[in-house]
Amino acid sequence: MSEEFEKKFYPRVSVKEVEEGSTLSPKFDDKGLIPCITSDFKTKEVLMVGYMNAEALTKTIENAEAYYFSRSRQKVWHKGATSGLTQTVKEIRVDDDQDSIWLSVEIGGSGASCHVGYRSCFYRSIPIKSKVTQDLKLKWEEKNKVFDPIEVYGNTPNPTKL
């Protein structure tokens, strides 16, 4: 299924063309996925890291709304379909070797991207220059959740896996 979508992209014919050319030749990994960073178009804050298969990337480019591939549910996922917090894509970038995507987005409502209820998924920091041991403590960078995940997602299974 996703192979059909992979054929829409220009083949990876040479390192020179991939790095210095203007053709789009994304590199999907052995699971058919490419990582995608999503940041807020206005504040530039990094909101989340997701994965896309060829179908999700195609739909994101064509519709200017973010689609990802859910690894826990193993299917293409229109971000915001459940929560209403869709991501309107303002810019899409691709990196030098074309194995990562960067989306800049605008989000309606609470502006949240994180299923735990925070604005960004990156709500905790790791103290730098700390000795790494099991006693290391993370620091909270967002004090309050912007929505209640129980209210929004109800009994939907939590995507976080151990």
Next chain:
Amino acid sequence: MSEEFEKKFYPRVSVKEVEEGSTLSPKFDDKGLIPCITSDFKTKEVLMVGYMNAEALTKTIENAEAYYFSRSRQKVWHKGATSGLTQTVKEIRVDDDQDSIWLSVEIGGSGASCHVGYRSCFYRSIPIKSKVTQDLKLKWEEKNKVFDPIEVYGNTPNPTKL
């Protein structure tokens, strides 16, 4: 080798602790790696996506300089060791399910992060609302290289793989 470093982190005991706790329990994938987004501390521009194993993450936290795991060379890599363009880490964040890292960094010299010679690895954009076909053309967002890769890297093998 990297297993020894993995034991320095708190074990992933529950989804609640991983998402809502203050213990650091990064999830390394089946290759022992975790993706890392690196952005410029001042401009907030996304510069690159790299990968870390437990050793690279430990060294990054403890030394406040960016270390990655080079997938092409299969070893821990102190960013800037060849080019001089080391990344001083100002902040490290971890996401909700702790399977991604976000570094905010300052870079000396030309300020570049990209082995092709551009400031950011994301120097090209994909035009949104375009029909995805092999004729799609990328747009250049950075006009000029900030360093000459031949001068800096000489005959070092190019890390980009097809």
